[in-house]
Amino acid sequence: MFLALADVFAFISRFFRELFLPPYEFKEIIRQCYEVGFRSLLLISTTGFITGMVFTNQSRPSLAEFGATSWLPSLIAIAIVRALGPLVTALIAAGKVGSSIGAEIGSMNVTEQIDAMEVSGTNPFKFLVVSRVLATSITIPILTMYTIFVALIGGFLNVNMTEQTSFTSYIQEVFGAISYVDIFASSLKSIVFGFTIGMVGCYKGYNSSKGTEGVGKAANAAVVTSMFLVFIEELLSLQIVSSFR
Amino acid sequence: MNSAMNKPGKTDENSVISIRNLRKSFGDLHVLQGIDLDVKQGENIAVLGRSGTGKSVLIKIIVGLLKPDSGSVVVLGQDVEQLSAKEMDTFRQKVGFSFQSSALYDSMSIRENLEFPLVRNVRNLSRADVDKAVEKALDDVGLSQTINQMPSELSGGQRKRIGIARTLILNPEIMLYDEPTSGLDPITSIEINNLINEVRERINATSIIITHDLTCAKTTSDRVAMLLDGKFERVGTFDDVFADPDERVKQFYNYNFVN
Known part of the structure; x- marks a missing residue:
């Protein structure tokens, strides 16, 4: 257990050491940002929109009991910006991106591609790990902002169809309910989520056991571990941000 | 004909690759138990041995992918263990490594x-x-x-x-081939053997060919080194090594050419 933890810390500290040492793999970082970000857009758009719609619909009856359906936009904004947006994005990314990173690096490990990179005079840790972790840390916060936007649109359509709330009044309610602290906290939290997803995927792939079974296990462990850690981080961030409000 | 050709202790100054008393273990598995080997400029040497005897480990140590437990590996006049990361990158440009699985990205x-x-x-x-x-x-x-x-x-x-x-x-000045014909049909294996010989003629590279395919060893190498029980028990020309009455060597030959 302690040996495994020491191994994880050694992997993370190697990341920070390699991060600041040249050469910098800018081209690979941009390629990975495209892979992580652009290729997740359709899935993120769909889940974000549905989350906004469903959350609004499910919240309405409870508010209606107190005759407070006019508070729906505020409730939607707070829930989506503070929790649902970052969490839904991180969970989708853990499933899609984390598993893909774990499987890709695991497969490269099994088929000696990482060794081949090393004998080609390329630092495989920098090329594969640093670029992917940076890409997830950069892209997942951007995807989170996009998810929040799409979910708020989903919420608006639901409110507009049921309560005939205008777009202007919806926007005013939304921005009245959230503060800069909320947006800053969500962005910061998303960077941590992105870092976790990238790091876990790379660690599991880089340390996968040989054979095709090892690749499957690496992909699976990347998803399960990063999802678990995302929930733990969500809980911790709730405690930290609450102390600032 | 045997390992006495590679003098233990002192490295041979005329050798491109000089290995002395190389040892490597994985837990309780002692794969290399004191290897000595010299390979001259332009020479092709085939390393033979059963699966899991440490043949691939040997060339991975030569190129710095694995660290030995003890012993020295001097390649192109440089002690591989003593190279800094930057020196290792430059060194690896001079050493080509053909992987068993091809390792294409x-x-x-x-x-x-x-x-x-x-x-x-x-x-x-x-x-x-x-x-x-x-x-x-x-x-x-x-x-x-x-x-x-x-x-x-x-x-x-x-x-x-x-x-x-x-x-x-x-x-590269040196080529390391890890099982170049494994998993290939006999015709394709012959094509790969011919390619190894063409490479040697074209760039005058020194090569170590890890294989358990005797046809590959016979057609591509000047000398063969037989890895038995973690040591090079037999080193010499193909015919000399397989003229040896040692039962372990005979078994290897019979499996490839008699069965």
């Missing part, structure tokens, strides 16, 4: 696979220079038509050839 096309070591190790190359080098490397292995294909579209033999082309693109 799945996510890259053949062109990108061949460009990869070139653009990362040679500075100030124009696009035209890179294209020319890639086309020449592919032409040398007779696979020019695959330039825009992905590795998954190629056969096992083609993947091996591309793997060799990728190592040749940096004009």
Whole structure:
């Protein structure tokens, strides 16, 4: 257990050491940002929109009991910006991106591609790990902002169809309910989520056991571990941000 | 004919690769138990032995992918263990490594696979220079038509050839082949053996060929080194080594040529 933890810390500290040492793999970082970000857009758009719609619909009856359906936009904004947006994005990314990173690096490990990179005079840790972790840390916060936007649109359509709330009044309610602290906290939290997803995927792939079974296990462990850690981080961030409000 | 040809203790100054008392274990598994070997400039040597006896471990130590437990490996006058990260990168440009699994990068096309070591190790190359080098490397292995294909579209033999082309693109002084004919049909194996000989003629590279295919060893090497119980028990020409009455050597020969 302690040996495994020491191994994880050694992997993370190697990341920070390699991060600041040249050469910098800018081209690979941009390629990975495209892979992580652009290729997740359709899935993120769909889940974000549905989350906004469903959350609004499910919240309405409870508010209606107190005759407070006019508070729906505020409730939607707070829930989506503070929790649902970052969490839904991180969970989708853990499933899609984390598993893909774990499987890709695991497969490269099994088929000696990482060794081949090393004998080609390329630092495989920098090329594969640093670029992917940076890409997830950069892209997942951007995807989170996009998810929040799409979910708020989903919420608006639901409110507009049921309560005939205008777009202007919806926007005013939304921005009245959230503060800069909320947006800053969500962005910061998303960077941590992105870092976790990238790091876990790379660690599991880089340390996968040989054979095709090892690749499957690496992909699976990347998803399960990063999802678990995302929930733990969500809980911790709730405690930290609450102390600032 | 035996390991006495490689003098233990002192490295041979005329050797391109000089290995002394090399030991490597994985837990309780002692794969290399005091290896001595000298390989001269332009010489091809085949390392034979059963699976799991540490043949691949030996060449991975030579190229610095694995660290030995003890002993010394001097390649091109440099002690591999003493090289800094930067020196190791420069050293590896002079040593080509052809992997057993070919190790082509799945996510890259053949062109990108061949460009990869070139653009990362040679500075100030124009696009035209890179294209020319890639086309020449592919032409040398007779696979020019695959330039825009992905590795998954190629056969096992083609993947091996591309793997060799990728190592040749940096004009190495030493070639290390890890099981170059494993998993290939006899005709494709002969093609790979011919390619190994062509490479030797073309760039005068010194080569170590790890194999348990005796046809490959016989047709590509000047000497063979038989790895038995963690040591090179027999080193010499193919015919000398297999003239030995040792039952373990005979078994190896009979399996390949009699059965």
